[in-house]
Amino acid sequence: MRDAFARVLEKEMEQNERIVLITGDLGFGVLRSIHLRFPDRLINAGIAEQSMVSMAAGLAATGRTVLVYSIGNFPVLRPLEQIRNDCVYHNADVKIVCVGGGFVYGSLGMSHHATEDMAIMRAIPGITCYTPGDPAETEAVTRDMLWRKGTCYLRLGRGNEPKVHDGPVKGWSFPEAITLRGGKDIAILSAGGILTQAVDAAERLAERGISARVVSFPCLKPLDTKTVSGILASFRKVITVEEHTIIGGFGSAICEMAAEAGSGCRIRRIGLNDCFTTVVGDRQYLREIYGMDGKAIAEKAEAFLKE
Amino acid sequence: MDSYEALVHSGFEGNPDVRDPKTLAWLIRRNGLEMTHISRGSHIGSVFSVAEIIAVLYTSVLNVDPGEPRKPDRDRLILSKGHAGSAVYAALAETGFFPVEQLKTHYANGSILSGHVSHKGVPGVEVSTGALGHGLGIGVGMALGAKMDKAEWRTYVVLGDGECDEGSVWESALQAAQYKLDRLIAVVDYNHMQSLATVDETLRLEPFEQKWKDFGWNAMSVDGHDTEALKAAFARAQRNAGSGKPSVILAHTVKGKGVSFMENNILWHYRTPQGEEYEEALKELEALRP
Numbered sequence: 066m067r068d069a070f071a072r073v074l075e076k077e078m079e080q081n082e083r084i085v086l087i088t089g090d091l092g093f094g095v096l097r098s099i100h101l102r103f104p105d106r107l108i109n110a111g112i113a114e115q116s117m118v119s120m121a122a123g124l125a126a127t128g129r130t131v132l133v134y135s136i137g138n139f140p141v142l143r144p145l146e147q148i149r150n151d152c153v154y155h156n157a158d159v160k161i162v163c164v165g166g167g168f169v170y171g172s173l174g175m176s177h178h179a180t181e182d183m184a185i186m187r188a189i190p191g192i193t194c195y196t197p198g199d200p201a202e203t204e205a206v207t208r209d210m211l212w213r214k215g216t217c218y219l220r221l222g223r224g225n226e227p228k229v230h231d232g233p234v235k236g237w238s239f240p241e242a243i244t245l246r247g248g249k250d251i252a253i254l255s256a257g258g259i260l261t262q263a264v265d266a267a268e269r270l271a272e273r274g275i276s277a278r279v280v281s282f283p284c285l286k287p288l289d290t291k292t293v294s295g296i297l298a299s300f301r302k303v304i305t306v307e308e309h310t311i312i313g314g315f316g317s318a319i320c321e322m323a324a325e326a327g328s329g330c331r332i333r334r335i336g337l338n339d340c341f342t343t344v345v346g347d348r349q350y351l352r353e354i355y356g357m358d359g360k361a362i363a364e365k366a367e368a369f370l371k372e
Numbered sequence: 373m374d375s376y377e378a379l380v381h382s383g384f385e386g387n388p389d390v391r392d393p394k395t396l397a398w399l400i401r402r403n404g405l406e407m408t409h410i411s412r413g414s415h416i417g418s419v420f421s422v423a424e425i426i427a428v429l430y431t432s433v434l435n436v437d438p439g440e441p442r443k444p445d446r447d448r449l450i451l452s453k454g455h456a457g458s459a460v461y462a463a464l465a466e467t468g469f470f471p472v473e474q475l476k477t478h479y480a481n482g483s484i485l486s487g488h489v490s491h492k493g494v495p496g497v498e499v500s501t502g503a504l505g506h507g508l509g510i511g512v513g514m515a516l517g518a519k520m521d522k523a524e525w526r527t528y529v530v531l532g533d534g535e536c537d538e539g540s541v542w543e544s545a546l547q548a549a550q551y552k553l554d555r556l557i558a559v560v561d562y563n564h565m566q567s568l569a570t571v572d573e574t575l576r577l578e579p580f581e582q583k584w585k586d587f588g589w590n591a592m593s594v595d596g597h598d599t600e601a602l603k604a605a606f607a608r609a610q611r612n613a614g615s616g617k618p619s620v621i622l623a624h625t626v627k628g629k630g631v632s633f634m635e636n637n638i639l640w641h642y643r644t645p646q647g648e649e650y651e652e653a654l655k656e657l658e659a660l661r662p
Contacts, residue, residue, distance in 0.1 A: 085520075105520070108516070108551075110547060111543075111546065111547065111550070113540075113543035113544075113546065113547065115505070115509065115539070115540040115543060116508075116512065116540050116543035116547055117509075117543075118509070119506050119507075119508075119509025119512070120509050120510070120512045120513035120516065120544070121513060122510050122513060123509065123510035123511060123512060123513020123514040123515075123516070123517065123527075124513035124514070124516055124517045125513070126448075126498070126499075126510070126513070126514055126517070127513075127514060127517025127518060127520075127521065128517070129517060131513075146506075147509070147540075150500070150502075150506060151499075151506055151509070151510055154500060155491070155499065155500065
């Protein structure tokens with residue numbers, strides 16, 4: 066996802082000289098080509114996230130589209146007030162880019178596990194939040210983001226991630242959810258890089274004769290309410306998956322809609338159950354430990370259907 | 373919008389000339405006192421300490437035009453110590469950006485003139501602040517944008533001394549020096565008091581001028597109530613364009629300046645002027661009318 070983002074960004078920077086990228090002293094491997102081609106438009110803010118985001122707001126006020134690039138929690142939690150007050154409140158054309166949503170930096174410890182960002186960012190009025198599920202979705206939303214005015218949040222995984230879509234996502238329009246797999250017994254809704262596990266779970270369920278629809282939400286806010294309404298009307302049971310706490314994020318957004326719609330649909334949220342990670346390991350290991358890998362999702366879905 | 377000349381009317385007797393910094397500073401205090409009284413608001417001590425700084429900026433330094441508040445080549449002013457917002461509102465109203473009468477809505481239900489300075493719907497305000505430690509960073513971004521555009525306009529940021537407790541101020545100080553933003557000018561309203569105690573008793577900033585110099589800034593100290601000294605300091609800071617260094621003016625001020633019982637009295641960070649205290653403050657200010 067990270068590389069897909071950098072590729073699209075580089076291409077857009079070619080076309081639009083008002084795009085500027087600020088990095089919080091990170092990403093030089095990924096951003097190397099941009100650095101070489103547009104040295105005046107790649108600014109290193111140093112390890113100073115608060116001021117980096119304020120600076121982005123000021124720079125945007127001079128008629129620029131400004132991307133702020135960092136990893137994990139760093140571009141979100143430390144400068145949250147700057148995002149809220151300086152960027153979003155001023156409708157600044159700033160794009161906060163987080164590489165490493167969820168357990169991407171699994172071995173580095175809880176400081177590097179971005180597991181509350183979607184809930185926090187979603188609560189800010191008027192911000193747009195993108196949560197692409199694979200590199201192809203990343204390309205589509207990055208292109209959209211760079212032409213969309215106002216403050217946006219982009220939650221990415223990292224490089225070399227498996228593709229879920231066979232080719233590019235064609236004809237995607239903001240903020241559509243994408244159905245990856247048809248199914249009638251249960252719907253698995255996914256936001257972010259956990260999509261691979263949702264698809265894996267559906268394949269496992271299929272082997273057991275259960276037909277699961279898989280829908281990816283590359284845009285968390287605004288939510289594609291039309292698609293969600295359709296799902297709530299067509300399914301009795303729905304599972305949400307997110308590499309994130311189950312409080313306040315994607316699953317909560319779906320539950321809010323279901324509760325207000327008064328649909329008879331039951332929802333089970335899969336994610337971190339109000340806890341910090343206390344062990345380290347690679348991304349897949351942590352998904353297994355915390356019950357959100359494909360196998361665990363399939364098991365939970367099957368049990369849920371029996372309730 | 374009416375012409376500047378037509379709008380230069382304070383609502384006070386004698387139609388004083390707001391292009392004189394001493395007069396505008398007095399009007400800032402007089403309006404600020406009334407606004408704080410009507411609204412039962414806070415921060416009058418800060419409004420009084422920053423009055424000459426804001427007055428000199430609007431009369432003698434900033435290239436701004438009340439007839440065209442968003443003109444592209446305007447200088448940008450950010451009041452980072454947003455709690456002294458009524459000083460900026462008063463300066464803007466008195467110099468013709470919006471009707472002076474509107475100042476009376478400060479803090480009121482449904483008003484756009486929030487207690488901390490707000491840009492939404494208020495002509496002449498660039499940035500909303502209130503949370504401390506944001507303004508200098510935004511100023512760094514603006515100055516960087518101007519530099520990238522090779523524009524001539526400058527960015528001015530007014531900080532509080534207590535605000536300099538915030539780590540983000542020093543992040544921005546490093547960045548401004550690193551990016552050689554020599555058209556960025558910061559002013560610290562150095563009234564030596566915070567909300568609970570003096571700066572020295574809270575988090576000591578001295579040697580303050582040296583700190584800024586060590587961070588790579590042109591730093592100078594002046595009497596922040598001496599309008600001529602402030603003008604000279606701004607002129608000096610403007611001449612630093614080309615030096616590759618941002619400039620900071622440490623304006624030594626007195627919290628509550630202009631009303632004897634408010635001066636250097638920590639009480640008046642939050643206390644609202646009411647009853648006899650309001651009447652007495654009015655009387656003292658009237659005696660200082662230019």
